[in-house]
Amino acid sequence: MTHKDIAQLLTTAIEQQKFDTAIGQVHDLRPIDTADILALIPPKLSWQLLDRLPNRATVFSYLEAEDQVALAYQFPRANLARLVGDMPSDERTDLYKRLDQSQRDALLPALAQAEREDIRLLSAYAEGTAGALMTSDYATLKAQMTVAQALAALRLEAPDAETIYHAYVIDSERQLIGVISLRSLILASPEQIIGDIMLTSVVASNVNEDQEDVAKKVARYDLIALPIIDDSGALVGIVTHDDAMDVASDEATDDFHKSGGVSSLVGSFKDTSIRILYRKRVFWLVFLVFGNLISGVGIAHFEEVIAANLVLVFFLPLLVDSGGNAGSQSATLMVRALATGEVVMRDWFSLLGREALVALLLGITMAAAISVIGYVRGDAVVSLVLALSMVSVVMIGCVIGMSLPFVLNKLGFDPASASAPLITSVCDASGVAIYLFIASKFLPL
């Protein structure tokens, strides 16, 4: 049965108030699948089923942001408070931030004091930081505990903690002093002391660190969760591996979009409105229209040589595009290597030499191809002009393409803004100038 079919069945069951049938339908499903199905049912009906599911908080957390908000408006206040109270703290805070003021005011008094405080703390961190990503549902231990005591403590914490597979050892000031895995606990003898067997060199992130760096750390050290500390070294949260994986995927999407000259899209591409798509794309397109006028100025400057040798126009798009294509390749390689951390800013100069050499070889290959065609359509001089132009255009294109991400980074922009369209336009302008300049030296006016 597809999700659509199940949604159909559920809709009927809810309309007839047959909730046991409905619950039975989704009983064996993973929470994310249940969430996908609920999203296909009108909120007016689906909240009634959701409210009756034993894993309602988990299912609700998997819903898309807009579906969560739509459902929140259907729930009676007491039921909403129960649901929200059971949600993981990071998801709860995200939902809270999306509600309007009147919803927030209605919800807050219904929550427990600890949950209110938790929302207040977590919602204070800026978007895109470790603080905004982390959850405060983690398991802690004390260094003086025995392994038996630690296991008993974890048993108590398990229902609320996002993971108990790594437990964090803190002192009386909540300073993070160690970490221990449940695997080590299981393997240790019950009377051993946590302080003696914990790992003291803990990989952690500061609460203000960029979420991209957090995801990289989780990936590098193969962590199940990364502890997050404040400036004083006190443990304030953890980021779990699944959230880190989502961040890595979102950041890759973001870079990918930028590379194509699209501003960051938030949320699902499929559901994005025409207005938003227009807004995210129009800036670069219009900006580049004006950027391309520079190519036009180059053409205007060499109008006479063009008028006298119309064959030049035949090869114009080809030559100009080749520089842009080679430059896009260089930029693509560099932007991704910067994003994965394989290349850092100070590598620019050492990579420049290799890039120039590769560009020279590529330029010579392409010059060989074009000069044959030039000879057929024009003559030996045209052929020479084309070959010289091609090598120059490709080399300049590659140097621009590989350098622009670094320059943008220096200026405080994301290197991924060195998009193919931007590189193409910059290379076009220089390509036109180089081509027509070389032509004006060899061809009659």
Added chain:
Amino acid sequence: MTHKDIAQLLTTAIEQQKFDTAIGQVHDLRPIDTADILALIPPKLSWQLLDRLPNRATVFSYLEAEDQVALAYQFPRANLARLVGDMPSDERTDLYKRLDQSQRDALLPALAQAEREDIRLLSAYAEGTAGALMTSDYATLKAQMTVAQALAALRLEAPDAETIYHAYVIDSERQLIGVISLRSLILASPEQIIGDIMLTSVVASNVNEDQEDVAKKVARYDLIALPIIDDSGALVGIVTHDDAMDVASDEATDDFHKSGGVSSLVGSFKDTSIRILYRKRVFWLVFLVFGNLISGVGIAHFEEVIAANLVLVFFLPLLVDSGGNAGSQSATLMVRALATGEVVMRDWFSLLGREALVALLLGITMAAAISVIGYVRGDAVVSLVLALSMVSVVMIGCVIGMSLPFVLNKLGFDPASASAPLITSVCDASGVAIYLFIASKFLPL
């Protein structure tokens, strides 16, 4: 101390055969950091330290492929066998595949029978499948065990299993019939039966499934590990969350490179040779040189209208680029949405309408900008020609850009091959034809 400084210290210590000092230096480090440092020391020296580290197999697994092979040639055969025997089975198989035949023949007899068999089985799976990615170091339980027996069994399996946080329940035919988390085991009472508390709707992948789909499943269901089954439903391995995260990152890099018209690079970008970089880039560049000749043919066809109206050349790069830019945006959005699974093949038609509408709005905006400049530089007729051309070029560009990934996919190519350079060239050719066709209708010959 930087990694370079530590490597310096270690080199001296090894040369003086002071291994206790050397081991002390890396004792508190994470395995991946130790591996990064060892990579900075000549293999002739570094193997001596590595061989003495208690976590040598883990550290070795974190080394880059070429460093592993270089070290393998330094190790005495018995020591290498001990090292390889302790490696996780997926890493061990990867190393084995990289050794030359004489190395393999030397290594195999030194390994235990079970390890030889394991290598034989794992190395049989095609690259890029779940089978090539999975490890055979997983923990299994029987349905009739009590929780107490299960915990005792996991304690025995823990030293060898990559994870014991999820244990897989199999029957006497090794069929995968359930999964249970260590968290549930810890929370259950000791006399409960595994068969009663395990989860029976297990998310699993077939051993021949594409590694990209495996990574997507791990991400979707927030798994610590995904069980891999063969065609008969028998459990043959698991893929852990950290390996899935690496695959997702590699696939994103691959798509990113393709989007810039670069063929897949294997291994570190920084260490890639000039020869490889040339080879990975030259195909598309030369291919597109010939592709761009089509634009030239368009220009040749309309040579007379150009000769009579040289102002057309001034706007040629601009108009032609605008179509390519808009098309690149469309392709970028589509390629990434296809890669993340947000959009599937059958969505093409329903997305086409939205795309056309967005393109129309973008085209009108850009036409407004260009027609003003056209009026200033030319006259009202030129202005009209430019505006009409711009709207057409942008709309055609967007439709090509959004459709090409689908078409390529239908033809059996990766949709990410719809790179910016390819889109630019296709849009250029159609842009030249549209522009000059419209011009020929309105302007004097």
